[in-house]
Amino acid sequence: MMQLHDIWLPLGVLLAVSSIFLLRGSGHGRNVSHRLPPSPSGAWPILGHLLLLSTLPHRTLMELAKKYGPIMYMRLGKVPVVVVSSADMLREFFQVNDLIMASRPRYSASEILSFNRQDIAAQPYCDRWRELRKLFAQELLSIKRLNELQGVRRREVLHAVESIYYRAKQSSNSTVNVRQELLEMNFNNTTQMLASKRYYGPKIKSELQADEFSHLIEEAIDLMASFDIGDYIPFLKRFDLQGNIKRLHQTNAGFDRLIDKLFLEHRTGTIDRASGVNDFVDTLLELQRKEDLPDGAIKGLIFDFLMAGTETSATVLEWLLADLQLNPKAMMEIQRELDEKVGTNRIVEESDIPKLTYLQACVKESMRLHPTVPLMLPHESTASCTVAGYYIPAKVRVFVNMAAIHLNPETYDQPETFRPERFLPSGPNSHLEMKGQHFDLVPFGTGRRICMGMNLGLLLVHLGAAVLLQAYDWRLPAGLKAESVDMSEGLGSVAHMKVTLHLVPTPRLPAHVYAAENIEL
Numbered sequence: 001m002m003q004l005h006d007i008w009l010p011l012g013v014l015l016a017v018s019s020i021f022l023l024r025g026s027g028h029g030r031n032v033s034h035r036l037p038p039s040p041s042g043a044w045p046i047l048g049h050l051l052l053l054s055t056l057p058h059r060t061l062m063e064l065a066k067k068y069g070p071i072m073y074m075r076l077g078k079v080p081v082v083v084v085s086s087a088d089m090l091r092e093f094f095q096v097n098d099l100i101m102a103s104r105p106r107y108s109a110s111e112i113l114s115f116n117r118q119d120i121a122a123q124p125y126c127d128r129w130r131e132l133r134k135l136f137a138q139e140l141l142s143i144k145r146l147n148e149l150q151g152v153r154r155r156e157v158l159h160a161v162e163s164i165y166y167r168a169k170q171s172s173n174s175t176v177n178v179r180q181e182l183l184e185m186n187f188n189n190t191t192q193m194l195a196s197k198r199y200y201g202p203k204i205k206s207e208l209q210a211d212e213f214s215h216l217i218e219e220a221i222d223l224m225a226s227f228d229i230g231d232y233i234p235f236l237k238r239f240d241l242q243g244n245i246k247r248l249h250q251t252n253a254g255f256d257r258l259i260d261k262l263f264l265e266h267r268t269g270t271i272d273r274a275s276g277v278n279d280f281v282d283t284l285l286e287l288q289r290k291e292d293l294p295d296g297a298i299k300g301l302i303f304d305f306l307m308a309g310t311e312t313s314a315t316v317l318e319w320l321l322a323d324l325q326l327n328p329k330a331m332m333e334i335q336r337e338l339d340e341k342v343g344t345n346r347i348v349e350e351s352d353i354p355k356l357t358y359l360q361a362c363v364k365e366s367m368r369l370h371p372t373v374p375l376m377l378p379h380e381s382t383a384s385c386t387v388a389g390y391y392i393p394a395k396v397r398v399f400v401n402m403a404a405i406h407l408n409p410e411t412y413d414q415p416e417t418f419r420p421e422r423f424l425p426s427g428p429n430s431h432l433e434m435k436g437q438h439f440d441l442v443p444f445g446t447g448r449r450i451c452m453g454m455n456l457g458l459l460l461v462h463l464g465a466a467v468l469l470q471a472y473d474w475r476l477p478a479g480l481k482a483e484s485v486d487m488s489e490g491l492g493s494v495a496h497m498k499v500t501l502h503l504v505p506t507p508r509l510p511a512h513v514y515a516a517e518n519i520e521l
């Protein structure tokens, strides 16, 4: 979400100016008839509470919530913000007042990157957003569509199994850069569904284009998190003090160019559709011929799909593999379950996933401990309302602190500990599902703006985890102990591991199983 790592210089200048007007204390909202939620002290004129946020805002906000409660009012520069930090408050905001909270704020990153907010994620709440969501759900992410593309996903995870072996064999100490492998697997998966193209792999020549795409996605993720001072203190916008606006335009231009290339390949029929199924670009171009769908809207949808489809699921899987290094008994239990329910004579398939109860509990536990988008995407209220006796003004930005909700000791015993058993049928949290109806566990958000790709994301995560853990044993490089795994979060709108995980894979299935899938060992 926001990070202050790149704004200390402009903040320093402002700090000097605003210290002249330092507010004396702040306590609660000043409007007595409209009682605002509690507000942390330490707000500065012009800057508001900006200086209270560290490089990991959700962590700082979690500490502040312990003092000021589960609903806080803050001011970031000129922007009024409400922070929601408990399941009960989440219900108030996104069930009771869901309609009011269903919009998105306008800010530079969302505006420039997502083709002038023509995508789904950055659109305000409006008819257009509803139409696009319907289209995305029916044409791209319906169960029928996901089933049609099952073969594509399977081929890609098998390619990953092969590539892991290939890379492990090449590298001198046999370690695998887990994040890179997972990103490549998910990127190929996403681009296959999107445009019938794979970009990574030993026999592929388009690595250069893949690097360009990956670089653009990383830039976009960084820029979305990078706090741009001009969004909060508008008179500074024109100076582009951090150079963000320039980078945003460059990144958008890069996506525009690559997406245009995909359009051209599809329009001229130079795509090799190995799956025999129409891909998303085909579908979108077909729809465009029938309906009023400007290029910008299609590009926005493709941008959302690329952004959401690659890093999120890879990040979940990397955290899971790290959690399992610290909890080897859980890894053994997953593998025991795979051996029992799937056997060792074939590679696990999507249809096996419902049987893998322990694996599912581990995924849930890992997603609870490491929410991929820890402050959700920002929402904006479209009207004023009252929540828990507090006045919530219109046009307030709403941040949901998922990390605080997922670590609530009243819901979760020893909340900081990886304990998948809590989600097993006999466990105390067995009733909690991740699909937005249970406010204690919301890795995909909740309410009208809930993640659109939840089913696909869960499929990619479960399938990836099942195949990788069935095909390989994973251990730390020689000499490293579990305690040495750095479990801190890096910067970015997607909360990946700060230090990339490197592991040593050892094949654990009989050679004929890999051979049957054409994987050379």
Ligand code: HEM
Pocket (backbone or CB within 6 Å): 120, 121, 122, 133, 304, 305, 308, 309, 310, 312, 313, 316, 372, 373, 376, 377, 378, 443, 444, 445, 446, 448, 449, 450, 451, 452, 453, 454, 456, 457, 458, 461
């Ligand atoms: C494990 C993987 C994923 C996680 C953890 C995740 C999480 C999230 C979260 C927390 C939100 C914000 C919800 C809110 O603001 O209320 C979101 C929004 C969204 N996600 Fe995902 N996501 C994942 C995968 C995907 C995939 C695979 C796609 C599409 C292919 C996708 C498409 C979207 C879209 C379009 C939105 C914006 C929805 C809107 O504003 O109406 N996500 N996701």
